[in-house]
Amino acid sequence: MATTIPTAPATDVSVELRRAMLRQMLLIRRFEEKAAEAYALGKIGGFCHLYIGQEAVAVGVSAALRDDDYVIASYREHGQALARGVAASAVMAELFGKATGCSGGKGGSMHIFDRSRGFMGGHGIVGGHLPLAAGIGFAIRYRGGDQVCACFFGDAAVNIGAFHEALNMSSVYRTPVIYVCENNKYGMGTAFERVAAVTDVAEHACSYDMAAELVNGMDVLEVYGAAQRAVARARRHGHPTLLEVRTYRFMGHSMSDPTHGVYRTKEEVEEEKRRDPIVRLASQLQAEGALDRAAYDTLDAEVLAEAEAAVHFAEESPDPGPEQLAAHVLAE
Amino acid sequence: MPTLTYRDALNQALREEMQRDPDVFLMGEEVGVYQGAYKVSRGLLEEFGPTRIVDTPIAELGFAGIGVGAAMAGLRPVIEFMTWNFALLALDQIVNAAAKMQYMSGGQFRMPMVFRGPNGAALQLGAQHSQAWESWLAHIPGLKVVAPATPADAKGLLKSAIRDDNPVIVLEGEMLYNLKGEVPDGEHLVPIGQAEVKRPGADVTLICHSKTVSVALKAAEQLAAQDVSAEVLDLRSLRPMDESAILTSVVKTNRCVVVEEGWPFCGIGAQVVDIVQRDAFDHLDAPVLRVTQADVPMPYNKQLERAAKASPEKVVAAARRVLYLD
Numbered sequence: 080m081a082t083t084i085p086t087a088p089a090t091d092v093s094v095e096l097r098r099a100m101l102r103q104m105l106l107i108r109r110f111e112e113k114a115a116e117a118y119a120l121g122k123i124g125g126f127c128h129l130y131i132g133q134e135a136v137a138v139g140v141s142a143a144l145r146d147d148d149y150v151i152a153s154y155r156e157h158g159q160a161l162a163r164g165v166a167a168s169a170v171m172a173e174l175f176g177k178a179t180g181c182s183g184g185k186g187g188s189m190h191i192f193d194r195s196r197g198f199m200g201g202h203g204i205v206g207g208h209l210p211l212a213a214g215i216g217f218a219i220r221y222r223g224g225d226q227v228c229a230c231f232f233g234d235a236a237v238n239i240g241a242f243h244e245a246l247n248m249s250s251v252y253r254t255p256v257i258y259v260c261e262n263n264k265y266g267m268g269t270a271f272e273r274v275a276a277v278t279d280v281a282e283h284a285c286s287y288d289m290a291a292e293l294v295n296g297m298d299v300l301e302v303y304g305a306a307q308r309a310v311a312r313a314r315r316h317g318h319p320t321l322l323e324v325r326t327y328r329f330m331g332h333s334m335s336d337p338t339h340g341v342y343r344t345k346e347e348v349e350e351e352k353r354r355d356p357i358v359r360l361a362s363q364l365q366a367e368g369a370l371d372r373a374a375y376d377t378l379d380a381e382v383l384a385e386a387e388a389a390v391h392f393a394e395e396s397p398d399p400g401p402e403q404l405a406a407h408v409l410a411e
Numbered sequence: 412m413p414t415l416t417y418r419d420a421l422n423q424a425l426r427e428e429m430q431r432d433p434d435v436f437l438m439g440e441e442v443g444v445y446q447g448a449y450k451v452s453r454g455l456l457e458e459f460g461p462t463r464i465v466d467t468p469i470a471e472l473g474f475a476g477i478g479v480g481a482a483m484a485g486l487r488p489v490i491e492f493m494t495w496n497f498a499l500l501a502l503d504q505i506v507n508a509a510a511k512m513q514y515m516s517g518g519q520f521r522m523p524m525v526f527r528g529p530n531g532a533a534l535q536l537g538a539q540h541s542q543a544w545e546s547w548l549a550h551i552p553g554l555k556v557v558a559p560a561t562p563a564d565a566k567g568l569l570k571s572a573i574r575d576d577n578p579v580i581v582l583e584g585e586m587l588y589n590l591k592g593e594v595p596d597g598e599h600l601v602p603i604g605q606a607e608v609k610r611p612g613a614d615v616t617l618i619c620h621s622k623t624v625s626v627a628l629k630a631a632e633q634l635a636a637q638d639v640s641a642e643v644l645d646l647r648s649l650r651p652m653d654e655s656a657i658l659t660s661v662v663k664t665n666r667c668v669v670v671e672e673g674w675p676f677c678g679i680g681a682q683v684v685d686i687v688q689r690d691a692f693d694h695l696d697a698p699v700l701r702v703t704q705a706d707v708p709m710p711y712n713k714q715l716e717r718a719a720k721a722s723p724e725k726v727v728a729a730a731r732r733v734l735y736l737d
Contacts, residue, residue, distance in 0.1 A: 090671050149484070193518035199483055200516065204507050210473045211508060214480020214488075221436065221486060241503075244473025251468070252477075293414025355447060407518035410576035 084248035089304035094369045097360065098378075100142060100299050101370075104134040104357045106126045106382040107158040110167055111330075114157065114174055114384040118334045119229045122394070123174045134174050136357035137162040139302025140229050140322075143310045149197040149219075151212050155261075156201035157326075159231050171389035177396035184399045185407070199228075205266075206232065206239035209258070213245045216254025220317055225257040227313040229306075235266025237280050246287040246321065247295040255313035257306065257323045261296065267332045268342040275401035280323040289321050292395035296326030297354040385403040413593060418588040420562035421451045424569035425489065427597070429459055432487060436473055436575055438465040438526075439491030448493045449529060449588050475501035475526065479508045482524040489573060492528035495544045495582065500525075502547075509578040510553030522553075522578045527569070529585035530558070530707055531622050531672040536714060541709035543672035545620075546679050548580045548648040555603055556649040558582040560624035562592040564647055567601030575603065584622040605651035608660065612642035615666040616729045618657060618683055620646040623670040623702075623721055630726035641730060654686050654718075661687050665696040666733040670721050673701040682718075697700055697733040702726050 113130045118127050130137070133155075139149070141162035152159045160170050165181055173180030174188050181193045189203040199215060202208035212230030219226050236242050237260060249256050260280045264271055267341060272278045284291030294305045302324060311322035329352055331337050339348045364370035370378075415423065436459075441448045443456040443466040456464040467474040472493060478488035492498040498505070507524060512520045551555045555577055559565040565583065570664035573577035575692045584590075609624055612629050617627040624645045631641040644660050646652060661667050667687055669680035680701040687699055705719040731737045 151480075182515060182519070186515045187519050190515040191483075192519050194516070194519040199480075199520075200512075202508070204503055207476070207503055207507060210476020211480035211483065212503065214472070214477035215484045216476050218481040218486045221481070240523065241472055241476065243469075244470040245476065247468065248473050248477060252465075268569075275467035401690075407514045407516075409555070410513060410518075410521045410523075 081148040083370040087304055088298060088300040089307060092303065094298055094364070096142065097364060098370065100138050100303070101357065101360050102362065102382060103138045103162050103295050104299065104360065105379055106167065106385060107137065107161050107358060108391065109133045109341055109383045109386040110171070111157060111162060113390050114171065115334065117175070117390060123188065124176065125187055127156070127174065127334045128155040128332065129328070129330045129334070130155055133261055133263060133296065133326045134158055135258065135294045135299035135302050136324050137231070139299045140257070140259055140306040141258045142303050143306035144229060145226070147197065148226045149199055149215050150281060151199040151208050151215065151228060152201055153205070153208065153233060153236070154201050154203045154233065155233065156191055157188070160191045160193065162354055163196050165191065165196050165198055167385055167389040168392040169193070172393040173395050175393035176395070176398070177393055178403070179392070179396040180397040183403065189352070199377065206236035206241040208232070209236065209241050209245035212256050212258070213249045213254050216249060216256040216319065217252055219255055220253065225314050227257060227310050229257045229259060231259045231261060233266060234260060234262040234264065234280060238285065246283070246289060246319070247355050249319040250287045250289050252265040252311055253317040254319055255317050256319040257309040260318060260321065261326050262323055263326050263328045265332070265342065268336070268340055270342065277411065281321060287317055294322055294324045296324035297356045297359060299356055299360055300407045327354070412593040414586065414591055415562050415594040416602035417562045417565050417584070417590045418449060418451055420566040420594045421569055421583065422453060422455070423594070424566045424573070425452065425455060426458065428570055428573040429455070429463060433485045434485065435552065436463040436465060437489045438467055438478060440467055440469055442466060443493050452491070455671060457705040471497050471501040472504055475504035476508065478524050479504055479512070479522070482522050483512065483520050485574060487523045489527060491524045494527065494540065494585065495528050495530040496540050496542055498526065498544070499608040505554070505578070506551055510551045514553060521576045523576045525572045525579050525581055527581035527583060530582035530702070531585050532720065533585045535711055535713060537711045538720060543704070545582055545649050546673050546677055549679065554578055554580055556580040556582065557603055557647060558621040558649055559647060560621050560645050562588070562590060562594045563599065563711045564601050566594050567599045568603065568647065569598050571603050579603065582621060586622050587704055602649065604648045604651040604653055606644055606646045606648070606656035608642060609645045610641070612664065614640045614645055614664055615668065615733060616642045616660040616664045617668050617670060617726060618644050618646065618731065619670040620649065620679070622672055622677065626721055626723055627670050627726055629723035630730065633723060634730055635726050639730060639734060652682065652686070654690070657683060658691050659687055659692045662694045665694055667699045668702060668726060668729045668733060669699065670702045670726055672704055672721060675701060675706050678703055684718060697735065702727040702729050
């Protein structure tokens with residue numbers, strides 16, 4: 080029997096961990112702002128999908144994971160990579176297509192990989208990586224391990240067959256996967272409610288005998304709490320979970336899409352920005368006296384310096400050599 | 412040497428590789444309790460249990476993707492498609508995930524996995540169940556593609572495919588499962604990328620693979636009765652393709668006919684012709700001809716179906732044309 084569990088923010092989260100979460104969210108924000116600048120200057124090519132506004136989702140889920148767990152994501156995955164501890168310099172260098180990028184410059188913004196961090200990629204076909212998550216979970220179970228796999232995807236992926244095939248088989252084979260639907264209300268420029276008969280994504284879990292939670296994605300502690308419960312179910316019992324995390328992207332779908340475009344209003348975007356997850360956590364820490372203005376500014380300056388250093392590193396890094404063109408097509 | 416069917420040779424390869432390496436598992440529709448739609452996995456569920464012989468729902472995209480994910484996490488999946496016709500639903504996983512993962516991750520993730528199942532037309536199964544997919548799959552960098560014609564090659568190529576660190580497509584001839592032949596016991600590996608002369612000859616080279624090897628061998632017999640000595644070259648691997656074996660034979664015979672089950676347009680034969688015209692141009696005494704399936708969806712009617720397929724008679728006619736005998 081599937082259960083939709085009433086969600087609750089994690090309580091008793093140490094000041095230290097909350098400050099670390101704040102730092103990660105700020106790092107992602109500053110990193111993405113720097114990526115947008117570099118894109119505007121033509122230093123980053125192709126498609127580039129920014130994560131600004133959604134930081135609490137990657138950070139809240141990643142905080143519930145162990146180092147030996149796995150993460151797999153869609154093409155809007157810079158934030159998940161950073162939250163997973165992939166070096167900002169290696170991610171930025173990958174956006175720049177440089178040899179020092181985490182995929183050697185051959186993946187790009189949509190294909191961030193870091194095996195050493197269990198980061199199993201950014202994947203560019205909507206929904207295509209959900210069966211891969213089920214397969215990673217299958218491998219964990221096959222070997223009798225107690226790791227889990229967190230799989231991030233957008234609301235648009237819910238309408239594709241791969242979502243349903245993956246959730247069904249994950250439940251049948253009891254694979255320890257946390258399916259994290261980042262419902263930011265729009266698949267590119269199409270409002271989810273215009274193309275989905277069932278608009279509460281979490282309800283789909285009932286069809287697959289899976290636990291689910293509806294989570295406020297603008298509150299990192301709520302995401303963290305739900306992720307902890309999902310991770311526990313997966314680690315102890317091998318049960319997958321579907322988390323529907325309601326979030327919002329403050330930028331366009333990609334760099335070629337204006338901030339609000341014609342499919343949503345400026346007022347809507349401004350209204351959502353008032354729920355900024357970074358402001359929310361910072362205010363909470365400040366209210367508790369755990370973070371004063373100066374400490375916040377120091378933190379922000381630190382991550383800004385880290386993002387700027389990542390850009391500098393990417394700019395100074397060499398392009399992959401011509402021998403890389405034919406390398407890695409096949410294993411030797 | 413023991414005589415086995417093609418089906419049992421594949422079964423032996425799976426069994427031996429699963430005994431050898433605990434990371435190898437078989438997943439697909441009807442592979443377990445049902446013992447395989449074509450009985451290739453007969454007895455394996457009893458020997459290896461449901462963790463390693465995994466029945467799936469009818470969801471090709473889903474279980475192909477599970478294979479890719481499991482390979483990323485270090486296992487060696489063998490994904491069985493009940494037929495390659497159904498694998499079309501999984502093409503995104505084969506092409507966009509399995510074939511590209513090593514490249515787009517800068518070499519971090521190997522893809523030690525096999526996609527296998529019956530390919531090519533059987534008898535009167537109609538348009539949607541009678542297709543040969545090799546030219547689609549061989550088109551993709553990052554994949555290897557093999558198509559064994561004999562029980563011995565079926566065993567040796569499947570074993571090599573399972574041990575390979577790349578995604579390997581194993582195209583089994585749907586009409587070959589009952590074919591009998593001698594199969595070496597135990598360790599028998601056929602290297603991927605090596606063609607084999609199945610019948611030596613001097614006057615014309617018949618290049619073929621999978622089911623068309625028996626078509627070409629029958630044609631060679633008929634040609635022998637007409638005092639024409641045909642060499643039958645079985646490609647065995649389509650990607651990589653054994654260019655030197657093709658050139659060695661054509662340089663010797665100076666004439667060539669390519670036979671395949673697939674459609675003519677952009678087919679495997681077109682690739683062979685490219686190799687031959689590029690590197691054996693001065694050795695050719697006639698244009699290369701191709702014998703393929705007719706350029707139509709497969710009809711159900713028995714006579715029409717026969718007319719659509721490559722046959723020994725069509726190969727003989729083509730061989731006589733490149734020899735200017737007709």
